[in-house]
Amino acid sequence: MNYISTRGNNQKMTSAQAIIAGLADDGGLFVPDELPQVDMEFIKGLTKLSYQERAARVLGCFLTDYTDEEIKGCVERAYGGGKFDDAAVAPLNIMEDVSVLELWHGPTSAFKDMALQLLPQLLSTALKKTGEKNQVLILVATSGDTGKAALEGFRDVEQTKIIVFYPENGVSRIQKLQMVTQQGENVAVTAVKGNFDDAQSGVKAIFSDREFNAKLNEAGVSLSSANSINWGRLVPQIVYYFSAYADLLKAGVIRAGDEISFTVPTGNFGDILAGYYALRMGLPVKKLICASNTNNVLTDFLTTGVYDRNRDFFKTISPSMDILISSNLERLLYHVTNDAAQVAEWMKSLAETGRYDVGAEVLAKIQATFGCDWADDQKTMETINAVYGERKYIADTHTAVAWDSAHKYMLQGNAEPMVVVSTASPYKFNESVLTALGEAIEGMDEFQLLDKLQSMNSFKIPAGLAALKNAEVRHGNVVEKTAMPQAVAAFAGQN
Structure with a gap:
């Protein structure tokens, strides 16, 4: 299996090469040139396996240039060794009307651990496989959770450095503490004066600056990404959709072949896109519900077919979803249209005008798979309170957005089993959660x-x-968004 750009520059790479590169030369994202297919026997076989074994089976479908032994080694190093506080790694909490897929039992208490414990292992293996001699500098923009998970995953990994940019006032206090206290000899953390889209756009601009990259390359440094623009970040996320289905099958909640739906809180579209890949592979999924907060650019797109980032940006109590430019949507558009030239045109329009319109035909294809809804902060807090009152279960501020959207979907008469994808521990957003629960917290x-x-x-x-x-506290650097390249150069040893 080869990997190609969503924007069609005829560049073909193995999965190892694509993981090292992160982004295609034309600014597009790497996607597989064919989507593997699995049958129900493959899915039923997962019920008897550990999460690590399930991961090895699913990953093997995409990482065809890795040996079975290499994949198993990567998976064991990522998910073993007591790194996760639940033996199931991604346990499914099965309730009467919904099931909650808890993806926050890793070392940084967020779903990003599911991918960012594995990506460094895949990258390190890829460097050896390809004979790459350059040091790889991982460049990350984060809206909160990716940063810490990437820092932890890449800490002191041989032949790598990592620099993380986060919006100065756009993450929770716990998220900021997690990043600025990060240990490791190869890590740097820098706050950006702006929002997440400023940080993400700055990172993309650095990747696209050929002169800047050439200078780094001359010094023996290559840039790569740990954001979900990197295929090595996205492919591990496909696994937990299969794992959730296998757990429902094992528990007798469903029979083999029954359709289920997932509701996913997402801003950058990577988490829900992984579910789309699972569906395209053959997992019986009826709907993928995209749940947004007040920054509901995705809800509007999935409703109208018009993507328009020219809108007010809101800081919410679910900050990991405070995003107006959803990078991974580009991959979906490629798979739906199979037209790289059209995707490139839409992305050019987004960069130049802040919007694009995919038209009625493409929208109808997308709506056949994706539903959508959104919740503002008030509704999110009401949902946290209601879920606790009814079930004594505490959901974080992102999971609550998904729970509300799932509830509204089910009220429309949709009766298939529903899985709410829970992306963070409530402890990461304790102030908002406790306020939602009516607790007095002043002065704490x-x-x-x-x-x-x-x-x-x-x-x-x-x-x-x-x-x-x-x-x-080990990291206190703050820069203007225009100074991000200088921060990268300095960390790479070029200043």
Whole structure:
């Protein structure tokens, strides 16, 4: 299987080469040139396996240039060794009317761990396989969770460095603490004066600056990405859709071949796109519900076919979804149209005018698979309170957005089993969660808030968050968005 650009520059790469490169030369995203197919026997076979074994089976469908032994080794190093606080890695909490896929049991308490514990292993293996001699500098823009998960995953990984940019005032206090206290000899963290889209656009501009990249390359440094623009970040996420289905099958909630639906809180579209790949491979999925917060550019697109980022940007209590430029939508458009020239034209329009219109025919194809809804902060808080009142289950501010959208979808008479994809531990957003639960928190610091939430929750405070109390702040750099290239150059040793 080869990997090609969504924008059609005829560049073909193996999966190892695509993972090292991160982004195609023309600015497009790498996608497989064919989508593998699995049958129900493959899916039923997953029920007897551990998460690690399930991952090896699914990943093997896409990483065809990796040996079985290489994939198994990568998976064991990513998900083994006690890194996850649940043996199931991605446990499915099955309730009467919905099931909750908990993707936050890893070292940084967010779903990004599912991919960012594995990506460094895939990259490190790829460097050896391809004989790459350059040091690889991982460039990351984060709206909160990706940054810490990438830093933790790449910490002291041989032949790599990593620099993370985050919006100065656009992440939760816990998220910021997680990043600025990060240890490791090969890591850097820099705040950007602006929002996430400013940071993400800055990173993309650096990747696209050929002169800048050439200078780095002369010095023995190659850029790559740990954002979901990198195929190595996206492919691990396909696994947990299969795993959730296998768990429902194993529990007798469904029979082989029954359709289920997923509701996914998403801003950059990568998490839900992984579900689309699972569906295209043969997983029986009826609908993928895209749940947005007040920055509901995706909801509008999935309703009208017009993507328009020319709108107000809102800081919400679900900051990991505070995004107006959803990078991974480009991959979906390619697979739906199979027309790289058209995708390139839409992306050019987005860059130049801030909008594009895919038209009625393409929209209808997308709507056959994707539903959508959104919730503002008030509704999100009401949902947290209602879920706790009814079930004594505490959802974080992103999971609650999905829960509300799933509830509205089911009220429309859709009766297939529903899986709510839970993307973060409530402890990462304890102030908002406790406020939603009606608790008095005035004057409490972050760690008193953690203790308060623990008193109401059946899940313990994650060890990584508890350890922040005495962690040393190691990173305090703040730059204008225009100064991001200089920050990269300095960290790469070029200034």
